[in-house]
Amino acid sequence: MNDPLKDYQINLQNMEYDPPHIGLGIELLLVIKGELEVTVNQHACHLSENHLLLINANDIRSMKGNKENVVLSLQIPLEMIEAYYPAIHECRFDCDSSNEDNGMYMFFDQIRQLMAKIFIAHYQQKEGSEIEIYSMIFQIVLILIRNFKTTYLGRHAHSRINDERMKEILAYIGKNYRKPITLAEIANRHYLSLYYLSRYFKEQVGESFSQYIKQLRLKSAVRELVYTDHPITRISLNNGFPNVKAFNKAFKEKYRQTPSEYRRLHQIELSDTEEDCGKKKSTLLTSPQFFMEVSKYISEREKSTMLTELAVSTVYIALPPEPMFTGEKGAKILAIGNLEYALHEEVQAELRLIQEEIGFDYVYFSNLFSDSFAMTTPLYQIGGQFYQMDALLNSFQRLGLVPFIRVEVEKEAADSAGYLKKLDAFLQHSLQYFGSAFLGKWRFELVFREWGGTQKNFYHAFYQTVKKRASAVKVGLRVPVSLEASKDAFLKQISGECEFVCFTCNPNEKVDFTDMNNRTFEGVKNFVKKTCKQLKDRLSSAGLAKVPIFLTDWNTLYGNTMDLSGTFFRSALIFKEMLDAMKEIDGLGFWIDTHSLEKNNTGRGHIAMNGIALLYYYQIKRPAYFNLQLMEKMALQILAEGEDFVMTKGENGYQLAVYNPSYINPSYSVESYFLHSVTKEKKMVISGLPPGRYQIRKHILDQHHGEFYTSSINLQHQDIYDPEIITFIKQGTHPDLQIYEKTVDSALYLQSTLTFNAFHLFEIRPLG
DSSP states (O other), rough: OTTTTSSEEEEEEEEEEEEEEOOOOEEEEEESSSSSEEEETEEEEEEOOOOOOEEOOOOOEEEOOOTTEEEEEEEHEEEEHHHHHGGGGGGGEEEEEGGGGGGTHHHHHHHHHHHHHHHHHHHHHOOTTTHHHHHHHHHHHHHHHHHHHEOOOTTSSOOOOHHHHHHHHHHHHHHHHTSSHHHHHHHTTOOOOOOOOHHHHHHHHHHHHHHHHHHHHHHHHHHHHHHHHOHHHHHHTTTTTTSSSHHHHHHHHHHHHHHHHHHHEEEEEEHHSGGGGOOOEEEOOTTTTTHHHTTTSSSHHHHHHTTTTTTEEEEEEEOOOOOOOOOOOEEEEEEEEGGGGGSHHHHHHHHHHHHTTTSEEEEEEOOOOGGGGOOOOOHHHHHHHTTHHHHHHHHHHHTTTTEEEEHHHHHSSSSHHHEEEEEEHHHHHHHHHOOOOOOOOOEEEEEESOOOOHHHHHHHHHHHHHHHHTTTTTEEEOSSSOOOGGGGGHHOOOOTTTOOOEEEEEEEGGGOOOOOOTHHHHTTHHHHHHHHHHHHHHHTTTTTTSSSSSEEEESSSSOSSSSHHHHHHOHHHHHHHHHHHHOOSSEEEEEEEEEHHHHTTTTTTSOOSOEEEEEEEGGGGHHHHHHHHTEEEEEEEEEEEEETTTEEEETTEEEEEEOOOOOOOHHHHHHHHHHTTOOOOEEEEEEEEOOOEEEEEEEETTTTTTHHHHTTTTSSSGGGGOHHHHHHHHHHOOOOEEEEEEEOOOOOOOEEEEEETTTEEEEEEEEO
């Protein structure tokens, strides 16, 4: 939509001042908030909240407002309508909602609602949005033509002319003078000879056709010169001149100066009488909060009606004889932050719950030698300097969790020699206490702020210290994804001692949460997959192509405020990124709970979300917890896959995951209209299944099944501390499960209504 002569324009703005200018199409103004003074052809009009006003094409308009107003503007070019309603150039519309009391209020409400829906559709950019928008624009045009039209003779028609044929010819010229029309074309339309029409035209009008149309075009061009900032070339083409040279020649013959000189003189005269030298003062409003302001014009009844208009699609899946992809799911890494966090009784309970219901491979922590473990109590000193650490690590071992230890070198090992000495003593002790079988599974990840010679030497010394005591323990490095070429040398130097790599991936650093346009958020689609491939390419060039890769901290698009973190449901996004990551790397990390995640991210300017947590406070399960549980039911033996579905085969039969990933501004998630507008109806037809009887288990994870926020939204904050309320939320927060049986002869038919970012899993289990 680049040509304002042919394409609509819609925007929301704060209008302080707009100097006199003309518009070449119809302009509709709707004041959402505040007040606006509009002058049209020297007639002043005061607009207040909800006021709707139409300004006709070629009318001179100016506007004054304040910093508080919010105005929705829709501009519809006449050329856009002309192909379907040629008489549009002869129409004027009297559409001013101050006249609502004359029984027209229903039509004004319709136009307001259509403008709101056009604005929303314009920024949502869903599939088919342009068709939807144009259909609504033409609905507005139809309402205007049938209810607000006033017909008039073109301003260039000669009232003294009585000849009906000539009146018709002049009306045609008045509608089409912006186009390259010729006298020959008009002669053909009226079945006249060119010679006769030329003589007949001059007799009736008093001047030749070429003189008449040139004056008409010049008069229109002068208005555009003075009241717009359009370039001279565009003005010449807008008004029917074949090129700017012909325009300049005709203009100079009439006005004795060039178009540029005329504009400079007359625009200066105009601006001297207006504030701020005639400069427009307005601000486009792009914050998503204004979407909520606009959506108030869509009636609840209309919203309810739209719920039945779901996007429906059918997927046909023909099962192949062999899987298209086979792999292992990789390690599951449970992050707890600093090791001392595990001393809390609540965290111990969380660890037991997670291991019992999901089962992670590693427990990921930092600050191994925290001051919290210093032995000052005489009783503890008897057990040795690592007494409390032993207790924690022993509890991990009983739960089947292997330590994955993060060492933030500059922070934890400022005294590098002292740190390595303590590490050596700890490893020697652990070998004796836990044995080589358990110790040999451990991993140490080194994190450096800077990469250079000092860091390379420390890495080598650390590696040697570890291998001296336990050769099976793995030592690796955290690597930034945006790896500079200059860092490749560092990697190559340690490549022989780098046994794995960790990295972080957060798409939210790439988006502007104040942007209303959803295309911005579409840019983070498949972000984890793209990042994994980018990192693997860089590692390959550094000689680390075969090292295991672990994504310890990652995220999907998230709600970037405290409220939005609850309303922006995202299970479909989490599942999609998990699936993509598992096909690319060797392990994926999750945070144990909200508290540890937020504590680890303190100091950030927004809500701390550099990671995905499994539990809220009091062991209330978050949607990611259920994502993992449902993922455990699937094998990584993929039979078919698309943008929003994947079908796998495992020991218990087949699994079909369908999901509705919605990459929209999280601010929209507080408005039901937006959520319903992205709901989809999905039908699946699966052929190739062995004939027989099957049990279908349908797991539904969406905002109403598996999201505790909707259960607690009506509760006061203090109520969350009530044990009865906590139990109520826990019991009510889980995915829905539907179980039924089907007989398959040739194909299996399944169906799902997928709400915003919903994730559904069908288990297809053969019976007998």
